[in-house]
Amino acid sequence: MRRPLSPLVLIFAHLPAIVALAPPARGDGDREIPPAYAPLEYLVGSWKGQGVSLDDPALRVRGWTETHAWAWSFVDGKPAGMTVELKGSKSLKSGALAYDEAREKYVLKVEPLAPATGTIAYEGTLDGSGKLLTLDRVGVAPGRPAERLTLRANSNYVRYTLGFERRASKGGSFARSIEVGLTKEGETFAAGSTATEAPKCVVTGGAATQTVSYQGRTFPICCSGCRDEFLETPDKYLKKLAAPSPGAKKKAAPPARRPRGDDAFAGDVDEPKANP
Numbered sequence: 001m002r003r004p005l006s007p008l009v010l011i012f013a014h015l016p017a018i019v020a021l022a023p024p025a026r027g028d029g030d031r032e033i034p035p036a037y038a039p040l041e042y043l044v045g046s047w048k049g050q051g052v053s054l055d056d057p058a059l060r061v062r063g064w065t066e067t068h069a070w071a072w073s074f075v076d077g078k079p080a081g082m083t084v085e086l087k088g089s090k091s092l093k094s095g096a097l098a099y100d101e102a103r104e105k106y107v108l109k110v111e112p113l114a115p116a117t118g119t120i121a122y123e124g125t126l127d128g129s130g131k132l133l134t135l136d137r138v139g140v141a142p143g144r145p146a147e148r149l150t151l152r153a154n155s156n157y158v159r160y161t162l163g164f165e166r167r168a169s170k171g172g173s174f175a176r177s178i179e180v181g182l183t184k185e186g187e188t189f190a191a192g193s194t195a196t197e198a199p200k201c202v203v204t205g206g207a208a209t210q211t212v213s214y215q216g217r218t219f220p221i222c223c224s225g226c227r228d229e230f231l232e233t234p235d236k237y238l239k240k241l242a243a244p245s246p247g248a249k250k251k252a253a254p255p256a257r258r259p260r261g262d263d264a265f266a267g268d269v270d271e272p273k274a275n276p
Contacts, residue, residue, distance in 0.1 A: 122135035203237060
């Protein structure tokens, strides 16, 4: 008589499938990305997508094309924030994202399209998943609707949505007025993220989608900020490339696999037979 596999055996049998669903590791020991920015590193690079106005019926149907270019900003040769340039946007021209360690909040200062408005500041936090950044406008005049920006990454980080929201009354809920969905340059929504397969940026080690030339050689970079940082101190990064990686180790040979007949998890388990 044959009995079914135990629950423990079933768990081990399906373990490869479970592991495959986990998000790819982002970064390694040779990186200099500040921990606060690590969950947002996926933003670095160029994005293109479609915006719609949920308030304007005409724009809700037709929409518009919008591009975002995120880049690292550097202080003393290390990433210390992020910048973004928006083209085709109906609301914003550019922005700079920083992290306030004392208050444990992200601060985004943006330049709106309306020149008389001046710089607008938003601040807020990431949710527990690290994929939703919620930023509320600072200094809203009394009697004016509260405003909020949200940035949400999809499951494989090749698409993100920028939302503009308003709340008419203090006790009310936020309602979305504009939504922009963007896909990262060189990626497709259906194919999933290929960031782990892309060349590594010579400055930060992130996924590179651009190149920079220096002394007849071409080097991979992830954004305009890293391009400027590399060209400002090229010797620093050439030495880094020449040095062996501290995490590099000789790959061990895989253990020999036992014959299938000796594998306890190869199939159903037979009941032991009684001796005659």
